[in-house]
Amino acid sequence: MTTAAQRETAPLPVEQGTPAPQSAPPAASFRGTTTVSERAVRRIAERATTEALPGRKARATAAVRGGRAEVSLGVTLPYPAPLADGARDVQRHVVDRTRELTGLDVPIAHVDVTALTAPAYSRTPVSPAEGTGSSTTARRWWSGRRTPVTLLTLLATVACGALAFDLIQVHTAHRTASAWRVSAVHWLADHGPGDPVVVIAGAAVALIGVWMVVLALTPGLRHRSTVVAAAERVDAAVDRSAVESLVRDTVGDVPGIASVRVRARRRRVTVRTRLAFGDRALAHTAATAAARAAVTSCRLRREPRLRVTVTPDPVWQPPAPSPTPRAAKEVDQ
Numbered sequence: 001m002t003t004a005a006q007r008e009t010a011p012l013p014v015e016q017g018t019p020a021p022q023s024a025p026p027a028a029s030f031r032g033t034t035t036v037s038e039r040a041v042r043r044i045a046e047r048a049t050t051e052a053l054p055g056r057k058a059r060a061t062a063a064v065r066g067g068r069a070e071v072s073l074g075v076t077l078p079y080p081a082p083l084a085d086g087a088r089d090v091q092r093h094v095v096d097r098t099r100e101l102t103g104l105d106v107p108i109a110h111v112d113v114t115a116l117t118a119p120a121y122s123r124t125p126v127s128p129a130e131g132t133g134s135s136t137t138a139r140r141w142w143s144g145r146r147t148p149v150t151l152l153t154l155l156a157t158v159a160c161g162a163l164a165f166d167l168i169q170v171h172t173a174h175r176t177a178s179a180w181r182v183s184a185v186h187w188l189a190d191h192g193p194g195d196p197v198v199v200i201a202g203a204a205v206a207l208i209g210v211w212m213v214v215l216a217l218t219p220g221l222r223h224r225s226t227v228v229a230a231a232e233r234v235d236a237a238v239d240r241s242a243v244e245s246l247v248r249d250t251v252g253d254v255p256g257i258a259s260v261r262v263r264a265r266r267r268r269v270t271v272r273t274r275l276a277f278g279d280r281a282l283a284h285t286a287a288t289a290a291a292r293a294a295v296t297s298c299r300l301r302r303e304p305r306l307r308v309t310v311t312p313d314p315v316w317q318p319p320a321p322s323p324t325p326r327a328a329k330e331v332d333q
Contacts, residue, residue: 036069036102038062045071045109048097052090053077056117057253069104071095072112076249079116087111115245117297143220148212225266226301240264243298247271250294251308254286258313264304269295271308275316284310 041062049058059074071094077086094109166178191198225243227236244262251260251271256278263270271291275283288308295306 034103036064036104038064041069041071041098041102041104044098044101045073045094048094049073049075049090051097052093064104067105069098069102069106070108070110071098071106072110074112074114076115076117077113083113087113115249116242117246145215145220148215152212222266225264225298228299228301238298238300243269243295243300246298247291247294250290251287254283254290256283257287257310266304267302268305268307271306273308273310275310275312277316279319280310280312284308 039062041064042060045060045062046058049060050056053075056076056078058076061072063070073090073094075087075090077083091109091111095106098104098109099106163181166181169175170177193199223240224237225240227238241264243264247262247264247269248260251257251262251273254273256275257273258276259274261272269291271287273283273287287310288306291306291308295303
């Protein structure tokens with residue numbers, strides 16, 4: 001005998017051959033969401049950059065806003081190569097790969113060319129018997145001295161032109177001499193060699209003369225360093241700011257180095273670094289080796305002396321010493 005409550009709760013019979021009812025799919029708000037972090041986008045962009053530029057590291061920043069991502073890259077391009085084409089190829093590849101792997105909308109990737117790197121050449125000198133037929137010693141470039149020559153020429157042209165014009169007017173048109181020439185003659189007649197004004201003017205002229213002699217005897221172009229060219233009859237020079245950028249980027253890749261400051265001169269390259277973590281002695285050795293390799297790759301005519309300084313950050317702490325085998329054995333017991 002079945003009661004009313006049992007009849008209400010009893011399952012309905014299912015006829016053979018009739019499919020069982022399926023549950024309705026969950027609402028969209030209960031299906032979950034996929035979020036791609038900015039760090040993942042940044043790593044994907046850096047990896048895509050290394051795919052476009054094999055063997056070169058890149059630094060990227062990313063910002064994700066909803067389904068849209070903005071990527072900025074700092075890359076080192078090879079030299080010599082068209083910068084516009086190289087940056088455009090990297091930009092296109094990074095946008096396509098980041099969009100493919102993340103599913104985000106990447107409208108554009110901002111590419112910043114931070115440095116140019118040339119292929120490393122051997123510093124072994126080439127003898128004339130090997131086919132060059134000329135000396136392999138690169139000479140320092142000499143400046144054209146355009147500014148001093150232009151100023152001196154302009155001053156001499158104005159003075160000689162004014163004097164010639166006045167003399168022509170006096171002898172051809174029978175006019176009186178110009179007031180400035182008469183005044184100059186009277187002033188020179190009234191002021192002797194011991195007059196203070198004459199002494200100051202003579203000292204100024206002497207300084208200008210010494211300056212002109214120095215400009216004539218020195219090569220100038222102090223911001224450029226001569227490079228040993230691999231080809232014959234080729235004179236090459238590199239700006240010292242490019243050497244500084246190359247050394248800065250190379251030393252910055254050393255583990256533990258937080259910041260790098262480089263100053264390149266004709267005879268010395270000074271590198272000052274800040275250490276964030278790691279052993280100071282090992283970091284100094286690695287930074288010195290990296291800076292030396294970067295300077296050597298520039299193939300300068302006279303390789304400068306290298307000075308590397310590693311200064312720990314205020315938050316830096318020396319690494320804990322590793323336990324000795326005897327202490328480790330006592331801890332295990």
